[in-house]
Structures are given as structure tokens and as C-alpha cells.
Amino acid sequence: MPETNPPTLLSIDLGVLLDTPMPERRWLLSPWLREQESVLVWAAPGVGKTMLTLSLALAIAGGGSLLGWTAPRPARVLFIDGEMPLDDLKARLGSLAASVEGIDLAAARANLMILARHHQCPDTPFPDFGAENQQDQVLSLIRSYQPDLVILDNLSTLATMDDENGAAETQRVVRLLTRLKQARIATVVVHHSGKSGRAYRGSSMLATTFEAIIGLTKEPGADALDASGTARFNIEWSKFRGRRDASVGDRLVHLKETAGVLRWSSEMPQDEVLNALAALTRTGRFTTRAAVGAALPEHLWPTLGSPPSAGWISGQFRMAGAKGIIGKVEVDNILGAAREATEGDLHDDL
Template structure:
């Protein structure tokens, strides 16, 4: 039987209900030790020898250790906690190459900040406070703003079947161009993605496909989202699946309105960093004479105990809690027993 005849026989067998796996295997070429399986047109399929040896650049950190290149990051909290202060702080630090809170920024990167909610005057006031506190300004083209408040028709819905909103952001990023932004910040999902219900996977699918496309083009995306009444992020949990880092901001115990933008920082997902790097801590932004300052401090042990007990009450195992909070099983067990060594 010729190779062509063998292929025809296999094609006929494929249509039969009882076609065996053996009959569907591709024929080996004479002298070949393995089958030659062509990739579908337009796709890249790696065999093991290529998979294990293909050389690709390692992902560096835009902000060490929490924001990687080609990363996807979420920040969420209830209203009025300080999401925009925090996000603007990240944007300015990355654009200027300056450290932010306890995180290092190895070098300046280009940033596009997309805001769907705030009045431009308020955004301008906040960034001027922050930059005044740094005593360094972003270089031209390193911190750009795409604000809904400055657009006659606002920013088109980024979750719509109509791609015009996503295409507008792509152009603002200079996607594929010589000045392509390294970091895109979307503040926030509630105002920028308005199609469908937050609780359905289908409504999020166009946005997720777009974010993954941006990642393939080496754009890191940080998006800002709201927490629901329970304190968890609003909407579908599918949103978290491809993320590298998920940061929750919450007001500390004893918070007063006079404290302003004061919040605890907790990591609910931290791919690629653990231990002390994933420990929660407290941060506060304050402004004096139009100059902004950030303060931070470690959280007391009681806050860590409360965190692991809440995770345990939600049904997580000691191992799962350790993964979530970046601690060993023995450390989690000590916290679950109120800091005492378990008997």
C-alpha cells in the first residue's frame, strides 16, 4: 500500500464510529523515527525537543517583585479606600524609575493611564502632589493620560462587541510602534467595561481576550476593580484565572475619616513571589503644602491571625492558606492557634 493509499484509508476510518486510535496515527516516513505532524496554519506547535530548548527572554520585573513584564495585575477594594491614589502611585513610580512603598523599580518604563471615572482636575491635583514629593518628573512620553473626562463622547465601552474602545486604547499605547507603552493601567472596570453583567463569564470574555493579546505584545496590564459587599472582588471569578498578582486594599481597624487615604495591602494571589514579599502591610498617603508623601508600616500579628482565620473559615486548607498568604504550613498553624505553637 502506498503512502497516499494509507492516508486515504485513515481518512475513511476516521468517519467510522469504531475507528481505532492506531488506525488514525500518521504514517512514519521512511527512515524517520517519529511522525511528522504539521501545525495548523497560522499556529505554532512545539514538540518536546523545541519546547524544552526554545530560547525566549526571561520576564523581568517592572516593579519588583509584584509586577512582571507581560503581566496581568488586579487591584480591588471597596469604594473610597484609595484605589486611585495607589494606582497613580504605581504609575508615577514606574514612569520615573523610582521606588514605591517597599517595591523597587529597576528602570523607567512607559505608562498609559486610562481613567473612566474621575474629573480631570482631581487627577491633575493628585499627580502634582505625588510628583512634587518625588522631586523628579516623568520624561516626555513616559506617563500619558487617556481620561474619559477629556473626551467629548467619553471612552467607548471596552467590553462591547464593537472593538472601537479597545482599538482606541491600542492606538494610545502605540501598540507595535517605537514608543509602545510597557504598562497599561485601567481605572476602573466599572466605568470602562459596561456591557453585560459583571457576574457572567461571557461579558468578560472580550476583555480577557484583549488583555491576553496585549500580553503577547509585551504590554503589562494593571486594572482597578471594586469589591462587593462581602469584601471580595465583584463579578465573575474567571477574571482572576490568568492574573499574576491580585492586591486587595482595605481600611485598617480603627480607621477614621481624618486618616484620608490609609489602607492595608493584602495579596490574594502572588505568582512568583512568596514569604516576606507577600506579607500584608499598611500604607498611607498624605499631602502637606501641595507635596505628597507615602508612609508605611508592618501590620500587627493580630491582623495576620484574623486573615488566616477568615481563610480557614472559608474552607481553605492549611496548605492553601499558606499559598495564599505566602507562609509555611507551620507558620499558618501557629497563626490559627493565636500565635501559639500547636500541641
């Protein structure tokens, strides 16, 4: 077979670049995943990362909403699984479909494709995402499904890496993810945490290509996944290149079964809110508790899109006092000093 020359490198000068109309990249899941973007989701075993990523796959394939994130339209999703038996995938997807608000189930059935290692015959070679000599085949295989998004669950079972901390081996995976971006395919990579459970496993070089890195951590002393298949964990955003809104922030997430139906819900980590109130109060810029509460970042509001009420703010200050984060006397003194300073400025103006 004759050798084919690689395509010539393309360049563009600034004038042409500025004058060239660029099609806007579509949202696959607003506000944190667009076409050509890649995301890393990591957690310790058993925390619930597959439950979350299967739900994301359903939402994107069926044009639904999940935890305040919305797929504007159904899109094609290829879910590549390296460890789960097909019957477990079927059971989980069947039970999770109802947890996605507004899902078009008919669209999801057509758009979500499953490529599972345990669905194959024992002698059928399965792609190795860590092998550089297989990258052309892997890319061709993925593109044959014409997906808008590919989810790799999980990196440890899909990519052979003798040393996950080795920069050279990690770079091979990064190159594959980069080529998927060039093909206008978004990617979600599922990965395990390190021994500490506080960061993903392996080389920091892995982070270079991702627009977002999302860690799932369980609450201290709590079981993350129980016998019913429900999950409870904290979502932590350690990297996000886009513009944050209330739905892109650290919070506690719960997948709970009620009357036989699974539902996702979330709440802000309480101490994060209380510490934020204390920090804002101590700036000395506010004269009332209500003003302090109104200055909270949107992602700490109790309800997405709705500013906190005066009653909720008062309750949070009481909780902060009970937990020893900032006491009533200190709050009163700081707010009082701010009021005196404001009144003094008004007097001077007169």
C-alpha cells in the same frame, strides 16, 4: 475591502522549545510586576485605590521606588481613566510625584500618558473594554501608544457589562487582557469591591488571567480617605504567582501629608505578627522567645531586609499576652518543655 485571513496558529515541539534562547522578561516594578503580566487591584469606593495606582504609574514611568517596590528603569505607562475630571488627575499626580522615592521626574513626564474620558469632547466615542466587537480597535489604540504597562481605572467605568457576575461577559474582558499579554503589554486593572468589601465585585472567572490580585481594605471604624487626600488602608494579597519576599505581604499602608508633602509608609498588621508568634511557639520546636521570633516569615519583620531584634520580639510577646493571644505562662511552659526535651536528647547521646 478584501478579507484578510487570520495568522496561522503556531506550535513548537519540546526539543525546539528547550533549545530556543528566551529573552528574560523585564521587571517593571520588582518584585511583583514584569512585562506581559496582569494585576487586579480592588477596593471599595474612597479607600484609596486611585491614589495607589497613580503612584505606581509615576514610579514605573520615572524609575522610582514605592513601599519597597522598585522600578529598575523608567518605562512607558498608559493610564486610562474612566471617571475623574482632568483637573483632579493633574492635582493628584502633581502632589503624588514627591511621594515616589528616587523618581526621575523628567522621565515620568515623558513616559506617563493619560487617556481620560473626561478629557474628550462629548461626541467623541470612548473605547468600551467590555465590547467584543471593539477589541481590535481597543488593542490597536493601546498599541499605538507603545506602552510597557496600561492601567485601567476602573473596570466598571471602562467596560460595559450588564451582568458583572456573568461568565460570558467576564470572559470578554479576560480575552482582551490575554491579547494584551500576547502583545507583551502588562496591565493593572482597577476594580470595585463587592457589597461585603472583602472581595472584588463580579465573576470569579475574572481572576484567571492575573498573576497578582491585591485588595485594599480600610481599617474597621476608620476613615480611609480624609479631606486632605491622604489615605490609610490594608493591602491584602489574595493571589500571587511569583516568589514572595518581605515587600509582598499583607500590611497597613498610610499616605500621609507632612509639611505639604505626601509620603507613603507601611507597617505590618499587628495581630498577624502576634498570631504568627503564637502559632510558632505552639509547635513546641523552639526553646527561646528569640528563636521563635527569628522563625517569623520575612514579610512579618518590622523592617524590610532586617531580622527582628530581641527587644522587638520580647515586646511582641508582651503584646500577645495583653491581647489574650498567648499568655506568658503558656509561652514559658512550652519553651521550658522544649528545653527539657532538648536536654534529654543530649543526655541520651552521652
